[in-house]
Amino acid sequence: MATTIKVKDLNLYYGSMQALKNINLDIEKNAVTALIGPSGCGKSTFLRTLDRMNDLIENVKITGEVIYEGKNIYKDYDIMELRKKIGMVFQKPNPFPMSIYDNIAYGPRIHGIRNKSVLDGIVEKSLKEAALWDEIKDRLKESAYGLSGGQQQRLCISRTLAVAPEILLMDEPTSALDPISTLKVEELMDSLKKEYTVVIVTHNMQQAGRISDNTVFFLSGEIVENGKTEDIFYRPMDKRTEDYITGRFG
Ligand code: ADP
Ligand code: MG
Secondary structure, eight states, rough: EEEEEEEEEEEEEEEEEEEEEEEEEEEETTTTTEESSSSSSHHHHHHHHHGGGGGGTEEEEEEEEETTEETTTSSSSHHHHHHEEEEESSSOOOSSBBHHHHHHHHHHTTTTOHHHHHHHHHHHHHHHHEEEEEHTTOOOTGGGGGGGGHHHHHHHHHHTTOOOOOOEEEEEETTSSSSSHHHHHHEEEHHHHHHHEEEEOOSSSHHHHHHSEEEEETTTTTTEEEEOOOHHHHHOOHHHHHHHHTTSSS
């Protein structure tokens, strides 16, 4: 397996509360990795350590290493460079208060791209990758707020793809969506992993089973078990994984 991110002995504390305990994990390149586990077990916290989003929270202390392309993201990366390579999609769609086009052109413009035809190309490619182009290609100048919730979330995925990241982090990206929009976002995953590495938090077990190659099971800030999704689901080694998968708690 080709590893893209290597997490070594990672601990995270909110004040005196330890939210992540000695996490060691290799994340596979060009695959979908699902993070599962009951509410409060540290999934979002862990996801945020991968692009340093926890840096914004007060009183957070982090020890250990997150190695990406041979470099420690806490020591050897400029935050702008890191955010360009590792993009995040949040639980609730959060389009900016501007046109559909400008939402997607926003990141590339920040990174210095001004040429109209280059931006047009990026907007089209990103919308196609998020399976949204056909639905909205005639509405690019309209406000993003006019889109449905499911379309807004795919717009946010497009916006993240527009800066050509290598890794896409998603924190329960379908939890605010209706079933049809959820299906559309799930269908995206398979095509996205050809070009990107996806790490997705989901509390929906069926979703993890449908879309992921690898699954990581968290409990109380620890990784109980991780591996190929089919092994975690059908041949778990740890009793706690089995109990969770079969719905006995969580
Ligand atoms: P999950 O995403 O699995 O539901 P979280 O990562 O959000 O879990 O939370 C893990 C633990 O850390 C929980 O006990 C939660 O209350 C705590 N926590 C999360 N965010 C913060 C924060 N900003 N400040 C203090 N505690 C937090
Ligand atoms: Mg969460």
